[in-house]
Amino acid sequence: MTQIGGVQLWGLGVTLQLILAAALHQGLATVAPTTVPTTAAPHKDPGRPDRGDYEVKSSNGTVCLRASMGLQLNVTFSSLSQNKTVQGVLNLQPNKTRTSGSCDPDSASLRLITDADKTSLNFSFTLNTTSNKYHLSEVSLSADWPDMKDAVLAHNNSLDYLRGSLGFSYMCREEQTLKVTQNFSINTFQVQLQPFGLSGNQFGAAEECQLDEDDMLIPIIVGAALAGLVLIVLFAYLIGRKRSHAGYQTI
């Protein structure tokens, strides 16, 4: 009888293990980097961009805007070599990028220029002084890549991305796509930034983006399932031991 009970409990354990394995597999599948298939693009998928560390200083020399992030530009343009509209993907190379910008009480901007790629990218952040929340409100791009028939200019001043609270930094480890216009979007990687209220040139405490929080749920669920499984196995073992002990004593 005890053996049958033990087998049933072990059977339950194995089922749980299978569920767990499935959950883990699911988790890994969603965490694994997704490679974007490029169809007839002149610029092939350039891989993950390097993470750059960009700073803007105010007139008194203190850092007033700080951003660490990897940036990938996705631009639709008409190609000289292919004589049609194509998608070009360019990784910003931090060591070839010049930084400038400005900081005002309720607005701040970061300009990134790479001469080699004839690309100029400008981010503007706005602080709402009532709610003490900031966000990325405006992005503009000018790009004149070798294969472009005409230089591309893109601009949008009604954006609402990268929202954070005054005194805190915005953080997002997961890749995000910021759609700026029909023809231009930015893929961001491993972002930490703060456009207002830095203390001593350093980032304030980080506010994690929703994507990251969702991602952290997977290990938490898996961990809880694992703990449950361990308890069940331990329980089954203890019951089994107690009964077999009892068996020995009666003999």
Ligand SMILES: *[C@@H]1O[C@H](CO)[C@@H](O)[C@H](O)[C@H]1NC(C)=O
């Ligand atoms: C670039 O944008 C196009 C459409 O806007 C999209 O289909 C493509 O997947 C994007 N590529 C990358 C690498 O993000």
Ligand SMILES: *[C@@H]1O[C@H](CO)[C@@H](O)[C@H](O)[C@H]1NC(C)=O
């Ligand atoms: C600033 O935040 C307040 C409170 O959330 C809101 O009512 C107001 O519309 C915001 N101002 C702007 C310019 O967005």
Ligand SMILES: *[C@@H]1O[C@H](CO)[C@@H](O)[C@H](O)[C@H]1NC(C)=O
């Ligand atoms: C600017 O961004 C907003 C919000 O994402 C979008 O609704 C709007 O169409 C964009 N404007 C242009 C010119 O692409």
